[in-house]
Amino acid sequence: MTVSAKDLGHLHNLHIEFQEIVGQLDRGPKRIKAKQQQTAQKMQELDEARATLKQTKVSAEQKNLELKSLETRISSMNGKLNQATSNKEFEAIKGQIMADEMAKSVLEDEGLEILDRVDVAYAKMKECEEALKKAQEEEKLFRDQFDSRAAELNASAKRLESEIAASSKVIPAEFQEQFRRVSANKGADCMAPLINGTCQGCYFNLPAQTVITIKTGHIVFCKSCAALLYPSE
Ligand SMILES: [Zn+2]
Incomplete structure (x- = not known):
């Protein structure tokens, strides 16, 4: 999904x-x-x-x-x-x-x-x-x-x-609990846009494969700051 x-x-x-x-x-x-x-x-x-x-x-x-x-x-x-x-x-x-x-x-x-x-x-x-x-x-x-x-x-x-x-509800069920925890901890920083392969929450550079995973609409949390990443223009 x-x-x-x-x-x-x-x-x-x-x-x-x-x-x-x-x-x-x-x-x-x-x-x-x-x-x-x-x-x-x-x-x-x-x-x-x-x-x-x-x-x-x-x-x-x-x-x-x-x-x-x-x-x-x-x-x-x-x-x-x-x-x-x-x-x-x-x-x-x-x-x-x-x-x-x-x-x-x-x-x-x-x-x-x-x-x-x-x-x-x-x-x-x-x-x-x-x-x-x-x-x-x-x-x-x-x-x-x-x-x-x-x-x-x-x-x-x-x-x-x-x-x-x-x-x-757009977040798949298997990620709901993790997202709930991250948003309880980080408030609005629970999500971060991905620009040029970089998490805009913590400026961590993601591996090319992870960038593709995110761009194809899959849920990925930043390994560095835990934010749920989404592609941004
Ligand atoms: Zn991050």
Whole structure:
């Protein structure tokens, strides 16, 4: 019993198509999972940015309170300066005021520096918010795209499975079991076209006699890669 190259080529094409669809069904959830991990990462970065901003604002507030209390003290000492009863007391208060003014100037510089840090932390938080939004949108897009494709892909996989089962009947009964094993192991590589005496699955050169056997419609499995060989133009 001989088999036509056309029937075998068709069967191989069905296997290739089936493998591609199974691959898409397999890759979809993996890509969605990767997107979920990216979203979780962006969420964590945003949480950290928010915590940094909060902490920096607290520091700025503390610095401001220190400054206020120093200003109150300076103003109270300025009042005492006018009530000084001796030159010595006057000079002592004046010295204290000068020291406090110096401390105030340092605090003011530090306060400005913290306000800069608040601005930076705020910008960073906004940036993280944007990045999270983008990651969430991308994840949703991926999920929606896959969900709308999955039903179609599953239907195609089912259709191809029955087409493969029907088309596999061209293989003579004595080779069915071997072909079933090879296709279970190798997927679409269970078949390979023969071009110029070479198996296109593994590029093994076949003996001239084997090439003739294949070309006259007999079933031959490649000795090197186990694929069922069929002649190709
Ligand atoms: Zn081969």
